[in-house]
Amino acid sequence: MMTEQLAALFLRDWRLAQRLGGGASLGVMFFLILVTMIPFAVGPDQLILARIGAAVLWIAALLAGLLGLDRLFQLDQDDGSLDLLRLCDLPLEIMILTKCAAHWCATGLPLVVSAPIFGLMLGLEPQQIFAVTLSLFVGTPALTALGAIGAAVTLGVRRGGLLMAVLILPFTIPILIFGVSTSTALADGMMAVHIPLTILCGLSLLSFVVAPFAAAAAVRHMGE
Amino acid sequence: MMKDVSVALPVRMWRVVTGYANPTRFLGLCDVLVPWCASLSALLIALGLYLTFFVAPADYQQGESVRIMYLHVPAAWLSLMIYAVMAVSALGTLVWRHPLADAAQKAAAPLGAAFTFVCLATGSLWGKPMWGTWWVWDARLTSVLVLFLLYLGLIAIWHTLEDQAQAAKAAGVMTLVGVINLPIIKFSVEWWNTLHQPASVFRMGGPTIYASMLWPLLIMAVGASFLFVTLHLMSIRNEILRRRVARMALMMAQG
Numbered sequence: 001m002m003t004e005q006l007a008a009l010f011l012r013d014w015r016l017a018q019r020l021g022g023g024a025s026l027g028v029m030f031f032l033i034l035v036t037m038i039p040f041a042v043g044p045d046q047l048i049l050a051r052i053g054a055a056v057l058w059i060a061a062l063l064a065g066l067l068g069l070d071r072l073f074q075l076d077q078d079d080g081s082l083d084l085l086r087l088c089d090l091p092l093e094i095m096i097l098t099k100c101a102a103h104w105c106a107t108g109l110p111l112v113v114s115a116p117i118f119g120l121m122l123g124l125e126p127q128q129i130f131a132v133t134l135s136l137f138v139g140t141p142a143l144t145a146l147g148a149i150g151a152a153v154t155l156g157v158r159r160g161g162l163l164m165a166v167l168i169l170p171f172t173i174p175i176l177i178f179g180v181s182t183s184t185a186l187a188d189g190m191m192a193v194h195i196p197l198t199i200l201c202g203l204s205l206l207s208f209v210v211a212p213f214a215a216a217a218a219v220r221h222m223g224e
Numbered sequence: 225m226m227k228d229v230s231v232a233l234p235v236r237m238w239r240v241v242t243g244y245a246n247p248t249r250f251l252g253l254c255d256v257l258v259p260w261c262a263s264l265s266a267l268l269i270a271l272g273l274y275l276t277f278f279v280a281p282a283d284y285q286q287g288e289s290v291r292i293m294y295l296h297v298p299a300a301w302l303s304l305m306i307y308a309v310m311a312v313s314a315l316g317t318l319v320w321r322h323p324l325a326d327a328a329q330k331a332a333a334p335l336g337a338a339f340t341f342v343c344l345a346t347g348s349l350w351g352k353p354m355w356g357t358w359w360v361w362d363a364r365l366t367s368v369l370v371l372f373l374l375y376l377g378l379i380a381i382w383h384t385l386e387d388q389a390q391a392a393k394a395a396g397v398m399t400l401v402g403v404i405n406l407p408i409i410k411f412s413v414e415w416w417n418t419l420h421q422p423a424s425v426f427r428m429g430g431p432t433i434y435a436s437m438l439w440p441l442l443i444m445a446v447g448a449s450f451l452f453v454t455l456h457l458m459s460i461r462n463e464i465l466r467r468r469v470a471r472m473a474l475m476m477a478q479g
Contacts, residue, residue: 152397153381153394153398160384166376166377166380167377167380167381170374171404218393218394221394221397222390222393
């Protein structure tokens with residue numbers, strides 16, 4: 001019963017994300033543009049690009065992920081479906097986790113899938129490309145979950161997107177640190193790669209636990 | 225009237241807290257407390273500064289520059305304490321719906337940002353002669369910088385959201401999420417063994433700092449805490465008065 005309802009919510013959100021406002025392709029395009037800008041800024045030196053490539057991919061994914069997040073609850077708030085979700089007898093927390101999952105599949109997953117190609121453009125080694133993609137796969141869901149807090153807190157705020165970025169970006173620093181160090185650890189040698197990777201997994205899991213509760217509290221209070 | 229002694233102490237304390245939900249009663253309390261806190265703070269800081277510059281010895285390694293510590297460390301402690309005060313106020317808003325908790329949250333954010341800024345600025349001035357650089361991306365420095373960013377974000381919430389009751393709830397949720405940063409700051413010097421020195425006052429086995437330096441430091445810290453309490457009370461009072469003015473302006477506009 002519950003899984004059916006959640007599956008319906010997931011499919012609804014996923015379809016909406018696909019069909020509204022350019023869907024996944026727009027986020028990937030923004031990702032590509034950010035990656036393209038970097039060689040213009042630091043110069044097309046292959047050595048430098050390969051050294052900072054992992055960090056560039058992570059920063060670009062972070063910014064591209066932020067882009068559509070303000071729509072996570074705002075559209076539902078505007079057309080009233082968020083009120084229906086509030087009245088639903090399922091816990092709001094698990095519905096928010098489902099919405100985050102749908103949002104990540106629609107916007108985060110395409111970034112992860114396209115990361116290897118952009119890694120090639122930045123001249124990364126194959127194993128480093130593998131590490132960046134893996135760390136993005138583990139880390140970007142956490143970014144979506146944290147972003148849900150920001151989206152919920154800025155619900156109904158005019159020009160809320162900028163406020164959301166200011167509020168959420170400080171909390172993504174630990175994920176950024178361990179995401180990038182997973183990639184660079186692999187480049188330095190296979191020895192210690194599991195340490196930053198397991199910490200990154202831990203941070204991700206922690207954010208899945210904390211974020212739905214905080215976001216649900218904000219959605220309940222902000223709609224009053 | 226018989227005094228009810230059968231009620232447990234927490235319940236009686238709770239009644240005191242809820243009693244001051246009445247803004248008028250709180251304003252009365254403010255008028256009593258503010259002069260005392262202000263004079264205590266002025267006295268302690270004056271004494272602390274005298275001890276800092278004329279009594280406390282120069283460090284055998286750091287020389288005279290160690291005197292920055294008496295400003296830097298209290299500011300650092302307060303930057304954490306104010307966040308804790310704000311977190312308790314956030315609980316007051318979200319859980320107990322205490323009407324003054326909103327004002328307490330709003331008033332604490334700029335004060336916390338100011339003390340954090342003092343901590344960062346004095347640390348930077350101290351770092352230049354000692355470490356040879358204004359800034360390093362050390363774990364303690366970075367986590368305090370993140371604390372500063374959190375304060376700025378919270379201030380941005382108060383400025384951006386027009387409905388102040390809604391802003392209080394949004395700021396409350398963000399404040400509680402940000403509490404995660406406090407243990408990270410506290411233990412950053414132990415988890416990551418980087419440039420910033422580990423704790424030397426609040427540690428297992430007692431302080432490792434010599435008494436002639438510890439006393440001025442503690443006096444400065446207590447003085448700075450009273451300064452915060454004074455400013456916080458005054459700021460809450462301003463917020464209450466500002467709300468009354470806004471309400472009266474609204475009533476006048478409605479005729």
